Amino acid sequence: MIDTFTEEKSRKIALLIDGDNAQPSLIGDILAEVGKYGLITIRRIYGDWTTVNMAGWKKALHENAIQPVQQFRYTVGKNATDSALIIDAMDILHSRLVDGFCIVSSDSDYTRLATRIREAGFFVMGIGKRSTPKAFINACNIFIYTENLGPREGKEKERKRRGGPIEKGAEETRSRGYDPLPLLRAAVDMATDEDGWAKLSTIGFYLRQLDPGFDPRTYGFRQLTQLFKAFPDVFDLRFENEKGLTKVWVRIKE
Known part of the structure; x- marks a missing residue:
C-alpha cells in the first residue's frame, strides 16, 4: 500500500x-x-x-x-x-x-x-x-x-529468493514492462517545494491523482519509501524525526 x-x-x-x-x-x-x-x-x-x-x-x-x-x-x-x-x-x-x-x-x-x-x-x-x-x-x-493481495509471506520469500540488492527488484519489474519511474518523477515534480525537496505524503497524494491504480506492491515493495530506495541513482531521500514520527523527503538528483 x-x-x-x-x-x-x-x-x-x-x-x-x-x-x-x-x-x-x-x-x-x-x-x-x-x-x-x-x-x-x-x-x-x-x-x-x-x-x-x-x-x-x-x-x-x-x-x-x-x-x-x-x-x-x-x-x-x-x-x-x-x-x-x-x-x-x-x-x-x-x-x-x-x-x-x-x-x-x-x-x-x-x-x-x-x-x-x-x-x-x-x-x-x-x-x-x-x-x-x-x-x-x-x-x-x-x-x-x-x-x-494474498499471503504477504510468499511474496516476500520470492523477492528474497531472487537475491541481490533492492535495486534488482526494481530492474526486474521494469524489464517486465512495469516501469514506475515516469510516474514517480512526475509526482515528485508536482510535490516539490522551493527548496527542491518533496514530502513523501504529498508525493503519495499526487501518485493517486495521476494513477488511482498505483501501488508499490505492483513492483514488489510493501511501502512507497522502499520503492524510492530502489532507485538510488535517481532520487535522494532525507529522513527527519519529529515528535517521535519519522518524516521522509524526496528529491530528484541533478
Missing part, C-alpha cells in the same frame, strides 16, 4: 461485490484492504445463487457476514448482476448512510457508477484484476489490483 495515503478510519464504506467477477479465496484480503480506508458498514455480494459457479462463495459469506443478493439471469449472455449492484449503490448513495463505496469487480460496466459516486462527493474505491479497463480504474479514487 502507499503508506502515506490518507486513511480515514472514521469513514463508513459500503462494500459491493460482483460475484461473477471476484474470487472467494481473496475475501479476507479484500476486507482487510478496504478496512484500511474506513469501517465497512454494508457488505453485499450480487449474483445468481442458483448457479454452480457461485457455490464457492457460500462459506465466505457466513464467515464474513456478507449479505447475498439474488439476481436471476433473465437473458443468456447478459449480466444482470451489474444492474442490481448499480441500483443498490444509487439507493445507498441517496440514503447518505455511508461516506464511501468499494466496488469489487474487473468489469468496465461500473465506470459510470464510480464516476457518479465521485461527482456526489463520495469516496470510491475499486478492487479488481490488473486487466481491468483503465476507464474504470481512473473513475475511482483508489484502485487495488487483486494480484497485489
Whole structure:
C-alpha cells in the first residue's frame, strides 16, 4: 500500500461485490484492504445463487457476514448482476448512510457508477484484476489490483529468493514492462517545494491523482519509501524525526 495515503478510519464504506467477477479465496484480503480506508458498514455480494459457479462463495459469506443478493439471469449472455449492484449503490448513495463505496469487480460496466459516486462527493474505491479497463480504474479514487493481495509471506520469500540488492527488484519489474519511474518523477515534480525537496505524503497524494491504480506492491515493495530506495541513482531521500514520527523527503538528483 502507499503508506502515506490518507486513511480515514472514521469513514463508513459500503462494500459491493460482483460475484461473477471476484474470487472467494481473496475475501479476507479484500476486507482487510478496504478496512484500511474506513469501517465497512454494508457488505453485499450480487449474483445468481442458483448457479454452480457461485457455490464457492457460500462459506465466505457466513464467515464474513456478507449479505447475498439474488439476481436471476433473465437473458443468456447478459449480466444482470451489474444492474442490481448499480441500483443498490444509487439507493445507498441517496440514503447518505455511508461516506464511501468499494466496488469489487474487473468489469468496465461500473465506470459510470464510480464516476457518479465521485461527482456526489463520495469516496470510491475499486478492487479488481490488473486487466481491468483503465476507464474504470481512473473513475475511482483508489484502485487495488487483486494480484497485489494474498499471503504477504510468499511474496516476500520470492523477492528474497531472487537475491541481490533492492535495486534488482526494481530492474526486474521494469524489464517486465512495469516501469514506475515516469510516474514517480512526475509526482515528485508536482510535490516539490522551493527548496527542491518533496514530502513523501504529498508525493503519495499526487501518485493517486495521476494513477488511482498505483501501488508499490505492483513492483514488489510493501511501502512507497522502499520503492524510492530502489532507485538510488535517481532520487535522494532525507529522513527527519519529529515528535517521535519519522518524516521522509524526496528529491530528484541533478
